[in-house]
Amino acid sequence: MSLRDLLAEALASIRSQWVPAVCAALLALAMVLVTVLTVGRTAAAEATVQERLESAGSRTLIVQDGSAHENLTTPIVAGIAALSVVQTSFATSFPEDATPSALSGAAPAPIWWFQGNPADVASLIAGRWPQPGEAMISEQMAAGFGFEDPVGALTTIYGGEELPVVGIYRASGAWSDYAAGALAPAADGTVMRVVTAIGTSAAVVPSMQSQILSLISAQDPQDLRIVSPASLADIQAQVGADLTQFSRSLLYLILIAGAVLTAIVVLADVLVRQKDLGRRRALGATRADLVSLVLLRTVIPAGCGAIFGVVITAILTTTAELRTPITFAPAVAILATLTAAVATVSPALLGAYRDPVLVLRTP
Amino acid sequence: MPLTAEGVTFTYRRGRDAVISDFGHEFRDGTVTALTGASGRGKSTLLYILGLLLRPQAGTIHVGGISTDSLRDAGRAAVRAGNIGFVFQDAALDPSRTILDAVMEPARYAGVPRAERTSRAAELLDELGLAERAHHRPGEISGGQAQRVAVARALINEPTVVLADEPTGNLDRGNAETVLAALRAASADRTIVIATHDPFVIEHVDHVVEL
Numbered sequence: 001m002s003l004r005d006l007l008a009e010a011l012a013s014i015r016s017q018w019v020p021a022v023c024a025a026l027l028a029l030a031m032v033l034v035t036v037l038t039v040g041r042t043a044a045a046e047a048t049v050q051e052r053l054e055s056a057g058s059r060t061l062i063v064q065d066g067s068a069h070e071n072l073t074t075p076i077v078a079g080i081a082a083l084s085v086v087q088t089s090f091a092t093s094f095p096e097d098a099t100p101s102a103l104s105g106a107a108p109a110p111i112w113w114f115q116g117n118p119a120d121v122a123s124l125i126a127g128r129w130p131q132p133g134e135a136m137i138s139e140q141m142a143a144g145f146g147f148e149d150p151v152g153a154l155t156t157i158y159g160g161e162e163l164p165v166v167g168i169y170r171a172s173g174a175w176s177d178y179a180a181g182a183l184a185p186a187a188d189g190t191v192m193r194v195v196t197a198i199g200t201s202a203a204v205v206p207s208m209q210s211q212i213l214s215l216i217s218a219q220d221p222q223d224l225r226i227v228s229p230a231s232l233a234d235i236q237a238q239v240g241a242d243l244t245q246f247s248r249s250l251l252y253l254i255l256i257a258g259a260v261l262t263a264i265v266v267l268a269d270v271l272v273r274q275k276d277l278g279r280r281r282a283l284g285a286t287r288a289d290l291v292s293l294v295l296l297r298t299v300i301p302a303g304c305g306a307i308f309g310v311v312i313t314a315i316l317t318t319t320a321e322l323r324t325p326i327t328f329a330p331a332v333a334i335l336a337t338l339t340a341a342v343a344t345v346s347p348a349l350l351g352a353y354r355d356p357v358l359v360l361r362t363p
Numbered sequence: 364m365p366l367t368a369e370g371v372t373f374t375y376r377r378g379r380d381a382v383i384s385d386f387g388h389e390f391r392d393g394t395v396t397a398l399t400g401a402s403g404r405g406k407s408t409l410l411y412i413l414g415l416l417l418r419p420q421a422g423t424i425h426v427g428g429i430s431t432d433s434l435r436d437a438g439r440a441a442v443r444a445g446n447i448g449f450v451f452q453d454a455a456l457d458p459s460r461t462i463l464d465a466v467m468e469p470a471r472y473a474g475v476p477r478a479e480r481t482s483r484a485a486e487l488l489d490e491l492g493l494a495e496r497a498h499h500r501p502g503e504i505s506g507g508q509a510q511r512v513a514v515a516r517a518l519i520n521e522p523t524v525v526l527a528d529e530p531t532g533n534l535d536r537g538n539a540e541t542v543l544a545a546l547r548a549a550s551a552d553r554t555i556v557i558a559t560h561d562p563f564v565i566e567h568v569d570h571v572v573e574l
Contacts, residue, residue: 005471016459279455282416283516284444284472286437357411360451360528 001289010296017297020269024262024298024340025305031258031336032309032329038254039247040313040324040332046243047325050236058229058236059087059199060174061209063216065192066094067223071216072192077115079215080195085204090116090175091192098135098154098182100145101162108157109141110181115192118183121175126150127167135184136167154182174198202236205229251335258336259343266298266344270351278356287352294348295341302340306333365446365523365554366390366413371422373405373412382408386422388572390524395547395555397565400574406558407528409574413556414447414526415439427523444473448517450527450546454509456501456516462488463497466516473520480519487515491545507538514545525549527557531564543567 001009014021052058065071077091095110118129118136127150130136135154137147153164163184171179175196186192199208209228218224270277277290285293313329371386382405390396390413398406411417413424415431424431427446431439448469456465463484470480488494491511496504504512510530517525527546531539543564546555557564565571 001472002474005474009471012460012464016457275455276457279451279457280468280472281440282411282414282443282449282451283469284440284520286440286472288437289440289472356416357408360411360455 001285006289006292006296010293010300013293013297014301017269017273020265021297021301023265025301025308027258027262027265028302028305028333028336028340029309029312031254031339032306032332033312035251035254035332035336036309036313036316036324036329039251040328042243042247042250043328044324046240046247049239049243059202059205060229061197061199061205061212062227063195063197063212064225064227065194065218065223066225067218067220069219069223070191071218071223072195074115074189074192076216077192077195080197080212081116083197083208083211083215085199085208085211087198087200088120089195089197090114090121091195092183093186093190094193095181096159097157098163099157100147101153101155103145106145109137109144111135111154111156111163112178112181112183113186113190113192114183115186115190118169118185120172121178122169122171122183125168125170127165130163130166130183130185132185132187133163134166135163135182136169137165137182138179139168139170140180141182142168154184202229206234255335255339259339262298262302262340262343263347266294267347267350269297270294270347274351274354275360277351277354278360281352281356282360290352291345291348294351295344298344299337299341303333303337306336309333309336365392365427366556367423367425368409368413369423369425371409371412371419371424373408373417373419381420383412383419383574386574390554390556391570392523392554393550393552394569395550395557395567396570396572397568398556398558398572398574399560399565402560404574406560406574410526410528410556410558413524414449415443440472444469445520446522446524448520448522448525450510450513450517450525450530452529452532454501454506454513456509456512458501461498461500462493462504462512465501465512466519468519469516470519475520483519484515487518488512491515505538507534507541510534510538510542511545514542514549518549523553525553525555527555527559529559529561530557531559531561536563539563 072091080086081089091114093113095112097108098111099106099108125139127136136150150165150167153162155162197208197212199205280290310329310333317324367389369387371383372381373383374381386409398409400406408417412419415424426442429442431442434442466484466487467480470483485497488497491514493508493511496508501509525546530542534542549555557568559565
């Protein structure tokens with residue numbers, strides 16, 4: 001039997017016996033919607049959690065050296081910046097106090113000497129980036145001193161060093177520590193006290209930590225104080241694994257329930273239509289024709305139901321703010337249709353192998 | 364010889380008595396043969412064995428000179444679709460399809476192109492006096508007409524053998540005569556085998572095989 005004739009036969013058969021077809025369509029629709037509303041929401045929640053855990057704050061490692069051992073030298077700071085697991089690194093001194101040179105009696109503000117690219121930690125909103133011997137002040141500090149433009153100079157309280165102010169900056173999200181002070185490039189060879197490194201992902205943080213510590217190879221481990229989100233990365237991995245496992249179990253449950261219900265509907269349909277299938281066998285249909293016919297009678301409406309489920313999901317996504325990935329519903333629709341097809345095979349074989357003589361006989 | 368049975372033995376379940384035991388017969392071209400016997404003697408069973416719907420435990424069926432022993436399901440279905448026509452006791456027409464569509468059904472399984480099978484079906488309905496009913500549904504015609512449609516359906520693929528299982532079982536005498544006449548007319552160039560216990564049919568066939 002040609003595929004065209006088989007399709008025509010299946011469509012005619014669906015039209016004449018539409019109740020099982022509607023049931024198969026509704027079951028596929030239900031499989032898609034229930035999956036989207038449960039597994040899809042869990043997947044969306046998982047994505048949100050992962051997104052939050054992947055924020056720069058959760059990938060930031062801070063190494064502080066308060067010892068006299070000069071652990072954070074310029075080559076080591078450069079080595080840390082060059083690590084493949086490091087997205088951004090920025091090294092500073094401990095903060096010093098500084099006041100505007102021209103404002104006597106002004107409250108002091110912190111100033112950090114830094115090594116690294118200031119564009120990684122701040123955006124320039126006025127003036128230019130400072131050169132060695134110059135400084136830039138945060139917009140908060142500028143507002144506190146009543147500066148609208150980068151003018152004047154800062155004088156460090158302990159060293160008495162005067163640094164012309166050439167820029168005003170705004171600290172980026174993860175670098176808010178520098179939002180209320182000033183930054184000045186450190187002179188070559190200056191030993192740094194704090195290195196802040198952001199990993200390329202939360203998962204690499206433990207590896208980044210061990211690589212940085214190995215690079216520093218401090219004489220005394222007590223020299224260094226580490227502020228690490230490594231445990232956060234572990235939690236992220238565990239939460240991700242738990243949510244994935246939960247989603248997978250839920251999806252299997254929905255598909256198995258859908259398959260069982262579809263198989264029951266198809267089995268009932270096959271038993272009701274035994275005589276029809278027996279007649280077809282007697283008139284020349286092969287068993288493969290009959291199995292294909294029963295399969296198509298289920299897969300066509302199930303496919304339509306699944307597509308309808310995708311449409312409803314799309315509507316819910318736009319109107320009810322259902323947060324599921326765009327490819328999720330079509331993937332579930334394909335899975336639901338395949339599940340319906342697999343569930344149909346056994347009843348279809350039963351129908352095709354049923355003794356036609358028993359069903360064709362009229363008592 | 365279009366249809367031959369040699370040493371056919373069949374039992375529904377192992378260990379039970381054979382329904383048909385060592386049956387052999389040559390069904391000649393251009394004849395109508397009645398398979399008759401008391402109820403439960405295996406008339407219908409033998410008919411479906413001859414129609415390749417059941418496999419005997421022993422013996423051989425030759426259809427159009429082809430030994431069907433070694434054929435698998437697809438091969439038997441192909442022989443059935445091309446060489447054998449079936450008429451059932453209750454016509455067994457699909458209630459959702461037109462009479463014309465019902466007649467074309469075996470031609471679809473045999474892969475006959477649509478245009479050809481439509482013209483053949485229309486021709487057969489015309490020959491059997493049912494042309495004006497071609498676009499009716501089975502529920503809109505009488506039992507006798509339905510059985511004539513079944514005869515037309517059995518002939519659509521121009522088979523060499525037509526097997527009929529109690530084709531007059533549900534009909535009154537007038538309709539039984541019409542259906543038997545249709546089968547007899549079809550027997551000119553083929554073999555007709557009828558499983559029946561209807562004395563009227565037995566009286567009007569060429570050969571009777573008592574089981």
